[in-house]
Amino acid sequence: MVAAVVTKSNLGRMTSFWCLRPMFHFKTVRELTCLFVAVCVLMSQSLAEEQEFLEEFLKREYSLSKPYRGLGFSSSSQWDLMGTAVVTPDHVRLTPDQQSRQGAVWSRIPFFVRDWELKVHFKIHGQGKKNLNGDGMAIWLTRDRMQNGPVFGNMNQFVGLGIFVDTYPNADKSHDRAFPYVSVMLGNGSLSYDHDYDGRHTELGGCTAMTRNAIYDTFLMVRYSKNRLTLLVDVDGKQEWKDCADITGLRLPTGYFLGASSATGDLSDNHDIISMKLYQLTVERSPEEEEEEEEEVTIPRVDNMEQFEVEVQEEGMGGVQFFFTVLFSVLGLGVLAVVGLVVYGRWKENRRKRFY
Secondary structure, three states, X not given: OHHHHHHHHXXXXXXXXXXXXXXXXOOOHXXXXXXXXXXXXXXHHHHHHHHHHHHHHEOHHXXXXXXXXXXXXXXXXXXXXXXXXXXXXOOXXXXXXXXXXXXXXXXOOOEXXXXXXXXXXXEEEOOOOOOOOOOEEEXXXXXXXXXXXOEOOEOOOOEEEEEEEEOOOOOHHHOOOOOOEEEEEEEEOOXXXXXHHOOHHHOOEEEEOOOEOOOOOEEEEEEEEOOEEEXXXXXXXXXXXXXXXXXXXXXXXXXXXXXXXXXXXXXXXXXXXXXXXXXXXXXXXXXXXXXXXXXXOOOOXXXXXXXXXXXXXXXXXXXXXXXXXXXXXXXXXXXXXXXXXXXXXXXXXXXXXOOO
8 A cells, every 4th residue: 555655656757757768868877877866866755755654654652662762660651661671772671581580561551543553573582492492472462561470471361462472382292383383362351371281272373483593583463453363474584474363353442551571481581572563554444344343342352262262182192102101011010920929929838837
């Protein structure tokens, strides 16, 4: 849409310029240079107009970016820090690469945008080797804010939306997925996030995304419009968004709070937020869609929740494990049989001695 607006705004100038081209003969390098400069000027104007177009829809009160003004403990701040979170010139570090840390940053302003897009630039890195690092971070849009807890530094049984970047596989053997793993959960106040199974019971969608110790910038984008939430990631350095999750029939109340949190346990990493930018989307709706969305939503929910329910089976016994289990069982029975025979032999011998 942006490209369309920009093209229309400069189409006349570009067309008129090229229409005059047959009148000139570019015989010298100077003339060719002048042509190149003219094209660059027109393109720079297009880029400037595109930037202005984007900035019009950026909601600064819900965004967090360098130089991180409006973040701190003063009464005029728009964001609060919690736990181990600190501000540096380049990022907001939620947790350092140290054990047993929790940190978060939360918006103070309730969120009332109807259709929106959130772009998060983040970085997870540390000294630990693969599968010896943790635990991960989360992006939140929830009713409650500034609550410590076990879910990546936030409370369990939350009410609202959670986007999790999980870097440690607690149940890697029982599920066919690679880590780091990005997932979506909608909490209604009674659902619990199960760390033992990496939240598989309550996950609405997700994907593998190699976000840890990446040599490229890592991004995720959450878009919510017309009761549809899509999650995309850009972690390969190709500057291309890849689909991660697509959830229809998801209904979110307004007045919630944006936040980001992280936690470390016995394993650790640095978890940094570089920017969180919230854009308001302009979306046209039919009268039927307007009527449907007039219904007031008080508790987050998903239409036809049954389609997302997953039965997580207990980890089965592998072939090698089964072989050794049988082997040791047989050996154990053999030892018991030998001991029983020895005891029985001594008993019989003692019994014969009593008759002499």
